[in-house]
Amino acid sequence: MPVVFERPTLMQRTLPWFQGFDGPLAFAVFMLAGAGLLTMYSSGYDHGTRFMDHGRNMLIAGFIMFVVAQVPPQRLMSLAVPLYVLGVSLLIAVAIFGITKKGARRWINVGIVIQPSEILKIAMPLMLAWWFQKREGQLRPLDFLVAGMLLALPVGLIMKQPDLGTSLLVLAAGLSVIFFAGLSWKLILPPVALGLVGVLLLVIFEPELCAAGVDWPLLHGYQQQRVCTLLDPWRDPLGKGFHIIQGMIAIGSGGVLGKGFMQGTQTHLEFIPERTTDFIFAAYSEEFGLLGNLFLLGAFLFLVLRCLAIALDAPTLFARLLAGAITMIFFTYAFVNMGMVSGILPVVGVPLPFISYGGTAMVTLGLALGMMMSIAKSKRLIQT
Numbered sequence: 354m355p356v357v358f359e360r361p362t363l364m365q366r367t368l369p370w371f372q373g374f375d376g377p378l379a380f381a382v383f384m385l386a387g388a389g390l391l392t393m394y395s396s397g398y399d400h401g402t403r404f405m406d407h408g409r410n411m412l413i414a415g416f417i418m419f420v421v422a423q424v425p426p427q428r429l430m431s432l433a434v435p436l437y438v439l440g441v442s443l444l445i446a447v448a449i450f451g452i453t454k455k456g457a458r459r460w461i462n463v464g465i466v467i468q469p470s471e472i473l474k475i476a477m478p479l480m481l482a483w484w485f486q487k488r489e490g491q492l493r494p495l496d497f498l499v500a501g502m503l504l505a506l507p508v509g510l511i512m513k514q515p516d517l518g519t520s521l522l523v524l525a526a527g528l529s530v531i532f533f534a535g536l537s538w539k540l541i542l543p544p545v546a547l548g549l550v551g552v553l554l555l556v557i558f559e560p561e562l563c564a565a566g567v568d569w570p571l572l573h574g575y576q577q578q579r580v581c582t583l584l585d586p587w588r589d590p591l592g593k594g595f596h597i598i599q600g601m602i603a604i605g606s607g608g609v610l611g612k613g614f615m616q617g618t619q620t621h622l623e624f625i626p627e628r629t630t631d632f633i634f635a636a637y638s639e640e641f642g643l644l645g646n647l648f649l650l651g652a653f654l655f656l657v658l659r660c661l662a663i664a665l666d667a668p669t670l671f672a673r674l675l676a677g678a679i680t681m682i683f684f685t686y687a688f689v690n691m692g693m694v695s696g697i698l699p700v701v702g703v704p705l706p707f708i709s710y711g712g713t714a715m716v717t718l719g720l721a722l723g724m725m726m727s728i729a730k731s732k733r734l735i736q737t
Contacts, residue, residue: 385649429727484499683721
């Protein structure tokens with residue numbers, strides 16, 4: 354008697370693609386994306402097609418996330434070295450014959466104009482996670498030194514462009530991998546202590562340093578001005594301090610409940626500079642107030658905690674380190690952006706994840722989320 358096989362339905366064939374998706378993580382991203390669309394509609398309604406473009410960027414990022422989520426972590430690990438070499442090679446090419454805009458050489462034309470430093474946001478944690486996976490069980494101090502050199506090369510090239518914001522993000526992602534790999538606290542505490550002493554000295558001697566115009570080591574002139582402006586934005590309220598002052602005014606004017614959707618005066622009277630990109634948090638705070646900020650902080654906190662849970666349950670050292678680094682990327686994005694808009698950190702070009710306008714940043718977030726989904730999916734496949 355012939356055996357008859359039932360042909361699986363379309364639902365049965367496509368369901369495995371979605372079964373690996375982490376529900377809580379997807380929920381957190383959905384809530385943040387919804388807040389981003391609402392804020393972009395209000396703050397960007399007179400910016401041409403900003404709202405439509407923001408929605409399109411989200412769809413592209415969602416598609417990238419879906420595709421990358423189907424790639425197992427072992428395949429992602431095989432891309433680490435080629436992607437890192439490509440990114441560093443492009444950074445060197447930018448330093449030699451890159452395109453200069455507004456005093457910064459960050460772009461290169463390879464048929465299309467791209468910003469290679471964005472590649473390193475993902476390539477750097479991939480590379481370091483690969484490095485420590487290959488040395489699992491036999492780590493030596495020399496391995497951490499090599500990892501530090503692998504990190505220092507692209508960070509130095511990005512700072513030279515100059516691009517302080519991106520270099521901080523790449524540095525944070527790389528250092529998180531090194532820390533999670535087991536770097537001793539004896540090596541961590543001395544530079545942290547030196548950094549705290551440096552900040553204290555800066556606060557004490559800031560008036561003299563800023564007034565004298567002394568060149569600071571490792572910082573460009575405009576970066577020095579940003580630090581001086583952070584410590585005293587009222588020194589130049591209509592010039593360099595304008596961004597910080599208007600951001601703080603908008604946040605404070607929102608009160609507890611906010612002025613209401615589409616009712617932000619600081620936003621719609623165009624007092625907030627870059628209100629659809631770097632300073633969109635000020636526009637959001639003005640219209641949704643303290644309660645809206647608590648919702649946003651809660652959503653980001655839930656996102657970070659869920660990513661940490663995925664990292665802890667990851668099946669391999671590579672997956673754990675990569676997931677930990679991606680978690681740090683999300684945290685650094687949100688903390689630095691909210692900090693600079695609130696006047697507690699210098700102004701740097703760091704967008705607010707899922708809220709700020711920007712196609713490149715949204716694609717990077719989609720890649721990172723896809724990798725997190727892939728790691729979560731691999732754990733579930735092992736369990737079943």
